[in-house]
Amino acid sequence: MAISGSFLCTSFKQELLVGTHNFTNSSGNSFKIALYTSSATLNASTTAYTTSNEVSASGTGYTAAGNTLTNVTPTTSSTTAFTDFADTTWSSSSITARGALIYNDTQSDKAVAVLDFGSDKSSSSGDFTIQFPAASASAAIIRLA
Amino acid sequence: MSDSFLTVGSVNVLTTQDHGLPLEYWAQRAAEKIISVGDETPMPLREQAHAFKDRIEAVVLHYMQQAIRSHTEIK
Numbered sequence: 001m002a003i004s005g006s007f008l009c010t011s012f013k014q015e016l017l018v019g020t021h022n023f024t025n026s027s028g029n030s031f032k033i034a035l036y037t038s039s040a041t042l043n044a045s046t047t048a049y050t051t052s053n054e055v056s057a058s059g060t061g062y063t064a065a066g067n068t069l070t071n072v073t074p075t076t077s078s079t080t081a082f083t084d085f086a087d088t089t090w091s092s093s094s095i096t097a098r099g100a101l102i103y104n105d106t107q108s109d110k111a112v113a114v115l116d117f118g119s120d121k122s123s124s125s126g127d128f129t130i131q132f133p134a135a136s137a138s139a140a141i142i143r144l145a
Numbered sequence: 146m147s148d149s150f151l152t153v154g155s156v157n158v159l160t161t162q163d164h165g166l167p168l169e170y171w172a173q174r175a176a177e178k179i180i181s182v183g184d185e186t187p188m189p190l191r192e193q194a195h196a197f198k199d200r201i202e203a204v205v206l207h208y209m210q211q212a213i214r215s216h217t218e219i220k
Contacts, residue, residue, distance in 0.1 A: 008153045016151075087174060091165060100156075113153045126161030131174070133154040134181055141154040 002053075003036065003099035007044040008142065009111040020107050023083040023142075025073045029106035033088060033115075033130065034066030035059075038098035042114040049101060049109035061093025061128075068105070072135060082140035089129040096122040100130065102141075113142065168213075172206035 015021055022028035032049070036042060040053035049065070056064040072084035085102075098120050102112040121128070133139040159166065179201055182194040 006153050006155065008151055013151060086178075089166075095160075097158075115153075115156050117156075117158050121158040121160050123160040124162040126163055127159070127165045129159040129166060131157040131159060133156065134177070136181060136183070139154050141156070143152045143154065145150050145152070 002039060002041045003114065003116050004043070005114075006116045007046075007114045009046050009113060010044050011047040011110065012112050015107075015110060020110065021104055021112070023071050023074050025071045028071055028073075029104050031069045031071060031085070031102060031112065032066050032105045033069055033085075033100050033102050034064075035062065035090075035095060035097035035128075036099050036101065037096065038120060040099065042099055042101055044114070046101065046111045046114055048111050049103040055095050055097050059093060059095035059097075061090050061123075062095050065105075066100075069102070075135075077137035080137035080143055080145045082135065082137060082143040084135035084140050085132050087129060087131050089127050090123070091127055092125060093123045093128045094125055095128045096120050097128070168206055168209050172202045172209060175205045176202035 012021070023031070034049060035055040037053050037055055037058065051064060054064060056062050067088045067090065069088060070086035072086065074081055074083040097117065099117055100115040102115070104110045104112060132141050137143065137145070176198050180194065180198040182191055182198060186194060
C-alpha cells in the first residue's frame with residue numbers, strides 16, 4: 001500500500017523550527033491540498049507536492065495542484081497550540097482518491113501533512129468534501145502539545 | 146518535565162453521486178464551526194450551548210434557503 005497512515009511530514013517538523021510556515025489567516029502563507037490515487041507513494045518522508053499519481057489525470061472537476069485552503073489562525077487551549085482549515089469541496093466532480101497532501105504553496109510547495117483516507121473515496125458528478133476535525137486541543141488537524 | 150508532541154488530526158471525507166451535499170449538511174457544518182461545545186463543559190451550560198448551536202443551525206439553514214430563492218429569482 002502506497003499511502004499507509006497519516007503523517008506530519010518530517011521535513012515540516014524541521015521547517016517549523018526555522019520559521020518556514022505561517023498559518024495565520026489572510027496574512028500568512030497559502031496552503032493547498034492535493035488528492036492522490038492509491039498508486040501514490042506518500043509518507044512521512046514526503047518533502048514537497050508532486051504531480052505523480054495525483055487524481056487530475058483520472059478525475060473530472062479537479063484541477064492539478066488541488067484546492068487552496070482557508071487557514072484558521074493558530075490558537076491555544078491550555079498547553080496545546082493548534083491550527084485548523086475550513087472544509088474544502090470539489091463540486092460536480094468525478095474523483096476517486098485514496099489520500100491527500102497538504103502543502104505550502106507560498107514556500108515552494110513544501111509538504112506539511114499526508115492524509116490517508118483509509119480506503120478509496122469516490123464522487124460521481126457530485127461533491128467530494130474533506131471535512132477537517134474540530135479546532136480543539138484534542139482533535140485539530142495540526143496540534144503541538 | 147512534560148512530554149511534547151506534534152500530531153496530525155483525522156479528516157472525514159464525504160462524497161456524493163449525481164448531486165451535491167444537502168443544505169442541512171452545510172448548515173450543520175456552519176454551526177459546528179461557529180460553536181464548539183466541549184465534552185467536559187458542566188451540564189447546564191452544555192445543554193444551553195447545544196440548544197444555542199441548534200438554533201444557529203436552523204437560522205443558517207433558513208437564510209441559505211432564502212439565498213437560493215433570491216439567486217433563482219435574479220436569474
